[in-house]
Amino acid sequence: MKNHRVWIGLIISLVFLGLLFWQIDLAQVLKHLKEAEYIYIAPGVMVYFCVCVLFRTLRWRLLLTPIKPISARRLLPVVLVGYMANNVLPMRIGEIVRSYYLGKRENVSTVATLATIAIEKVLDGVILIGLLILVSIFTPVTELVSNVATETNIHWAILVLGTTVPFVGIMALMWIVANRPKTIAWIPKLMLNCLPDKFRAVIKELINKSLVGLEALKDSKRLSAIILISFPVWAGEIGLYYLVGLSFDLQSILGGTMFMIVAMIVVACISNLATAIPASQGSIGPFELFAVASLVVLGVDAEIATAYSLVLHLTLLVPISIAGLISLWLGNDSIKNVINYKSPGSNMKKHPGKKEGSS
Numbered sequence: 432m433k434n435h436r437v438w439i440g441l442i443i444s445l446v447f448l449g450l451l452f453w454q455i456d457l458a459q460v461l462k463h464l465k466e467a468e469y470i471y472i473a474p475g476v477m478v479y480f481c482v483c484v485l486f487r488t489l490r491w492r493l494l495l496t497p498i499k500p501i502s503a504r505r506l507l508p509v510v511l512v513g514y515m516a517n518n519v520l521p522m523r524i525g526e527i528v529r530s531y532y533l534g535k536r537e538n539v540s541t542v543a544t545l546a547t548i549a550i551e552k553v554l555d556g557v558i559l560i561g562l563l564i565l566v567s568i569f570t571p572v573t574e575l576v577s578n579v580a581t582e583t584n585i586h587w588a589i590l591v592l593g594t595t596v597p598f599v600g601i602m603a604l605m606w607i608v609a610n611r612p613k614t615i616a617w618i619p620k621l622m623l624n625c626l627p628d629k630f631r632a633v634i635k636e637l638i639n640k641s642l643v644g645l646e647a648l649k650d651s652k653r654l655s656a657i658i659l660i661s662f663p664v665w666a667g668e669i670g671l672y673y674l675v676g677l678s679f680d681l682q683s684i685l686g687g688t689m690f691m692i693v694a695m696i697v698v699a700c701i702s703n704l705a706t707a708i709p710a711s712q713g714s715i716g717p718f719e720l721f722a723v724a725s726l727v728v729l730g731v732d733a734e735i736a737t738a739y740s741l742v743l744h745l746t747l748l749v750p751i752s753i754a755g756l757i758s759l760w761l762g763n764d765s766i767k768n769v770i771n772y773k774s775p776g777s778n779m780k781k782h783p784g785k786k787e788g789s790s
Contacts, residue, residue: 443717448720451719455737456734463738471678472678478667480751484507484511484667485503493647493660495533497646505536507758512758514755515754518712519712527545540644543644552707557599557602558658558665563701566696566700590705619635665699671743672698673692676694678739679742685731694729715748722739
């Protein structure tokens, strides 16, 4: 990875952490960290792996089946490695690592694989927006978003548009490309006509392989199953948020189990939507800032919210990163080998002197 990307990621993390820490009493944060009951962390991690990660793997299997049927057992290590890479590398490079690692293990197109990952990420955004709309029955989301915008010094319109329009717009575009390709066929044709002849074959190949990755959107039954599986994915993650929250007695602070569940959904939605844009390693900094802002608006003391968000994020990052490293070790591999992998059928040479493969 290029050093400038790492430095950009670190700077982004420091800026967001700085915005958070200058507003709070660090001594109080440390006090709450010492007083927390960490017995809920282990069950939370189990829920996260057994529900969230498992259903993510099953969902990805459905997305990949039109390209190549691959068992969930074979896909799980790839998912773990992708998570680990996202947590240690900036700019969401882990998604590229995941596509390369799958190509290396299963001999499938990395471009088509990236298209399935794009569907996955955009669908997650749409699901989170849907969950926010759902919890608006129990909490005034409009006021909440406005207050979060104030807490983070971001204009509410930028926050709302930046976290909704891209997901809904890209999802709609993907569906049109997969199901009504003739509607926008002029766009790739125009692009190809503007390119020099020597690039046209390569770009055309990339476009064709991307279309293969969108095949799952053509089958309404498969798409329905993919959407349904997305709900246990987020139920598992919100379950972790809830159990970590019990460590800080958020149930008492928020006024009971039902209110805490609603609060955890809000925190999960806002922190994940706000950190969806590629930035720092593991979204360290932005995640904490938006999680704390959400909890403060819901009535949680800023220092307790900060202590909670730090422990929550560590719980989200560390166990799965260790699992990803173990998966690489068991596969006798490394991130460097994965990134240097030669995608099958690529016309872009990475290893001079080697014979080109074919899809």
